[in-house]
Amino acid sequence: xxxxxxxxxxxxxxxxxxxxxxxxxxxxxxxxxxxxxxxxxxxxxxxxxxxxxxxxxxxxxxxxxxxxxxxxxxxxxxxxxxxxxxxxxxxxxxxxxxxxxxxxxxxxxxxxxxxxxxxxxxxxxxxxxxxxxxxxxxxxxxxxxxxxxxxxxxxxxxxxxxxxxxxxxxxxxxxxxxxxxxxxxxxxxxxxxxxxxxxxxxxxxxxxxxxxxxxxxxxxxxxxxxxxxxxxxxxxxxxxxxxxxxxxxxxxxxxxxxxxxxxxxxxxxxxxxxxxxxxxxxxxxxxxxxxxxxxxxxxxxxxxxxxxxxxxxxxxxxxxxxxxxxxxxxxxxxxxxxxxxxxxxxxxxxxxxxxxxxxxxxxxxxxxxxxxxxxxxxxxxxxxxxxxxxxxxxxxxxxxxxxxxxxxxxxxxxxxxxxxxxxxxxxxxxxxxxxxxxxxxxxxxxxxxxxxxxxxxxxxxxxxxxxxxxxxxxxxxxxxxxxxxxxxxxxxxxxxxxxxxxxxxxxxxxxxxxxxxxxxxxxxxxxxxxxxxxxxxxxxxxxxxxxxxxxxxxxxxxxxxxxxxxxxxxxxxxxxxxxxxxxxxxxxxxxxxxxxxxxxxxxxxxxxxxxxxxxxxxxxxxxxxxxxxxxxxxxxxxxxxxxxxxxxxxxxxxxxxxxxxxxxx
Numbered sequence: 001x002x003x004x005x006x007x008x009x010x011x012x013x014x015x016x017x018x019x020x021x022x023x024x025x026x027x028x029x030x031x032x033x034x035x036x037x038x039x040x041x042x043x044x045x046x047x048x049x050x051x052x053x054x055x056x057x058x059x060x061x062x063x064x065x066x067x068x069x070x071x072x073x074x075x076x077x078x079x080x081x082x083x084x085x086x087x088x089x090x091x092x093x094x095x096x097x098x099x100x101x102x103x104x105x106x107x108x109x110x111x112x113x114x115x116x117x118x119x120x121x122x123x124x125x126x127x128x129x130x131x132x133x134x135x136x137x138x139x140x141x142x143x144x145x146x147x148x149x150x151x152x153x154x155x156x157x158x159x160x161x162x163x164x165x166x167x168x169x170x171x172x173x174x175x176x177x178x179x180x181x182x183x184x185x186x187x188x189x190x191x192x193x194x195x196x197x198x199x200x201x202x203x204x205x206x207x208x209x210x211x212x213x214x215x216x217x218x219x220x221x222x223x224x225x226x227x228x229x230x231x232x233x234x235x236x237x238x239x240x241x242x243x244x245x246x247x248x249x250x251x252x253x254x255x256x257x258x259x260x261x262x263x264x265x266x267x268x269x270x271x272x273x274x275x276x277x278x279x280x281x282x283x284x285x286x287x288x289x290x291x292x293x294x295x296x297x298x299x300x301x302x303x304x305x306x307x308x309x310x311x312x313x314x315x316x317x318x319x320x321x322x323x324x325x326x327x328x329x330x331x332x333x334x335x336x337x338x339x340x341x342x343x344x345x346x347x348x349x350x351x352x353x354x355x356x357x358x359x360x361x362x363x364x365x366x367x368x369x370x371x372x373x374x375x376x377x378x379x380x381x382x383x384x385x386x387x388x389x390x391x392x393x394x395x396x397x398x399x400x401x402x403x404x405x406x407x408x409x410x411x412x413x414x415x416x417x418x419x420x421x422x423x424x425x426x427x428x429x430x431x432x433x434x435x436x437x438x439x440x441x442x443x444x445x446x447x448x449x450x451x452x453x454x455x456x457x458x459x460x461x462x463x464x465x466x467x468x469x470x471x472x473x474x475x476x477x478x479x480x481x482x483x484x485x486x487x488x489x490x491x492x493x494x495x496x497x498x499x500x501x502x503x504x505x506x507x508x509x510x511x512x513x514x515x516x517x518x519x520x521x522x523x524x525x526x527x528x529x530x531x532x533x534x535x536x537x538x539x540x541x542x543x544x545x546x547x548x549x550x551x552x553x554x555x556x557x558x559x560x561x562x563x564x565x566x567x568x569x570x571x572x573x574x575x576x577x578x579x580x581x582x583x584x585x586x587x588x589x590x591x592x593x594x595x596x597x598x599x600x601x602x603x604x605x606x607x608x609x610x611x612x613x614x615x616x617x618x619x620x621x622x623x624x625x626x627x628x629x630x631x632x633x634x635x636x637x638x639x640x641x642x643x644x645x646x647x648x649x650x651x652x653x654x655x656x657x658x659x660x661x662x663x664x665x
Contacts, residue, residue, distance in 0.1 A: 024159045025149035032145045032166040036138070036175055039387060043176070046403035047394035048072045053130060056081045056178045064101055065089055066603045067126035081137070081178035083108045087115035088133035089126035093258045096583070096600040097608040100506075109255050110248075113187075113212040114140075114180040134178050141174055141182030147189040148354050151196075157361040164376035165357050169296055170350030172383040173343045176390055181347040184214035188351055192319050195224050204239055211244040212251065216348070218244060219330065223322035271335030280339060292385040296342035299378035303328050303352055306372045310359065324355040342382055353379040434539035435639055436522040437508035438572050438609060439470070441497035444526065452524040454496035455536055456511065458485035465514040468500060472507035472574050472607025485518065496522070508574050508607050508639075511539060529649050537654060545576055546638040548631060550659040554642045557625035557655075559614035566648030569614060571627060574607040574639040581633040585610060587617045590624035602638075 040052060048054035053071045058064060059078030067089050068082075083102050090098045091112055099105040114136050115129075121136075122128035145166040149159035165171065174182035187210035194203035207224065210217035221244040228237035280297055284290045307328040310321050317325075331349050338345045353376040360372030395403045440450040458464045469480035481500055485491065493499045496509065511520055521536035546552045560567035575581055585598045596617025602608060610616070614625060629640050643652040 025146055025153050028149040028159050028162050029142055029146035032163065033142045040175065043390055043394045045407055047408060049408040053134065055176060056085045056134065058082050065126065067130060079177050084111065084115055084180055085130050085133050087112065088118040088129040091116040091119045094600065096610055097602060097606055099259060100608055105259055106255055111180055111214050112251060113209055114183045137178050137180055137183055138175055140186040141171055144182055144186040144189055144354065147186065147193055148358060151193050151358055152361060161357045161361060164380050165354040167383045168353045168376065168379040169342050169346035169382040169386055170353065170379065172386045173347045174350065177343065179347060180213055181350050184210055184217050185350050185354065187213055188217045188220045189354065191220060191224065192323060195319055200236055204243055207240060208244045208247045211248050215248065216330065219326035220323045223326055224319050226322055227319045269335050269337045270333045273332045276336040276339040279336060292342050292382055292389065295378050295382035295385060296346065299375060299382055300331065302374045302378050303331060306356055306375050309368050309371045320355055320358055323351065324359055327351050342386060346379065346382065432542060434511040434520050434541065435508055436511065436520065436539050437574055437607065437639060437641065438506055438524050439497055439509045440506040440524050441495055441504045442506055447528065448526045449528050450524055451495045451527050452497060452522055453494050453536065454522045455490060455492045455520065456485065457490040457519040458488060459519060460516050461487040463487060464516045464518055466518055467512045469510045470497065470501050470503065470507050471510050471605060506609065525651050529651055533651050540639055540656060542576065544639060544656065544658060546629060546631065546640055546659040548634055548636045550661060552629040552640045552657045552659045554627040554655055554657055555624065557622065557627060557642060558644050558646050559619055559622040559625055561621060567646050568612045569625065570609050570611050570643045571613050571629065572609040572641045573602060575602045575604055576637040576639060577635055578604050579635060580604060581631050581636040581638065583638065584630050585613065586628045587613055587619060588626040589622060590626065592626060595619045
């Protein structure tokens, strides 16, 4: 009887301890969730008119799809989260214009899982996908805190140490900037934790998810593979080393197929260890002791000490230790492009404070324990200063109570919009607009630089006002300009986008004259090319627009599958309609045989250029290719052109067809 009672008591104690191990981590995660919810709500309420979507950080000059039109902007430039939110609206890059909204399409689209999950949850509805993207970024960040607390509790350590990482700089950056880095951390920790519990198939699935969320998560998969090798489990080691890599490679092949010649590998951000430190110290001093960067820099130095402490005891290495060593080792070789600000390197190294908090509690020696704890502590201090700066900026010198009551302060627009240039003055009796496309100030492949030379002539003896507007960017074109041409005056700009708008990129120009007609010519050419550009071409009128029931036929197009030859054909389209239109481009050989069809949707007022058309349909060598453009959408109105480049250093030849009836209708 006594033995039975003892056994029952032991079971009750074990059950109570088990409940405690489950309850305490949930409480830690709940506290983190409540604190971060309050912080996000305060910043959104006091800075962005209570619109939490603003934490995507959209720049006023950023080109984004129409689904972003109602989201508040944050100044001239935004942040990385906006590009991943764009991917959430079209993760498979099925629309032709999606790559134009990404600063680095191949690089951004590599981190596809969170945007893809958001798109699936939203059932493909773009505005909802943006919201789901943010919720996933934030929710999985809290999930990472829970996993760390749960892991600590499973090892009979205090789960409250997880709160150090919950407020760290990486967590703050991922939440306040709506980036998928904390989501990648969640998948990474899940893979490590499940592997430690012996659930390796599920751990492998999470390792794949982590790599598809952020490519550096492959370090954790390799750490698990190394741990499996030590125990001579060859098949598992091969699985963890190979399956995530195969998934990433498969996605890269898909991107290469979709993006075609636009696919480009990301450049590295590596340097010699601490080559960035002297410049960092100078920047900190110049800002009068920039505490955010002080704590962040000390956290990096503390990581180096912790790296040495962990590396010195290989007999204690497990998957968490190996992953910590991998990320800390990577951090040693990151360059200034990453270490330029805490917001950047804290995201790149976000697993470090989480793993340091876990590994530190495993140490028997006090100095080792605190060497690792100090990493999480200094990242926490950096995070607190970042949070403080965000809240202070949002309050704008007001008290918290006043800011919460009155919301966004006067003079800080809640939605960034741009007035059309034609509306900036009383341009009465405006003439039909003239269109200049393409209009560019951008770099191209092989070091080319494309700029638009623009000439406007007033043929009259009296002054004429002309409004010039940059359009075709889907969201927030650059501010327009209004100028007055004196009688018989002619003006020329060698770099129209740069001189008139101080902008880079590609779009179209809309010219509207008040009361009297003007003449305009332009040419977009490669200014680095040895051959001089050709003559300027007349601006286009809207009567050249392709309408529903018509076809625009191109002949004399060229293509060489040898990328080095530089022979290619691009098709440009500008949607003049006030609605999305479906565009259909049929590529044909010289005899009119179809080679492939590209069909997609183009938003209202949006311009896109289908680069290297024949490469997308895997055409053979062509000297006299053809293309047919049409739109089945009622009310469609498209200006279309082809640019044919017959060599690496050749200038483009532009073709603007006059649309004709569709014989099939």
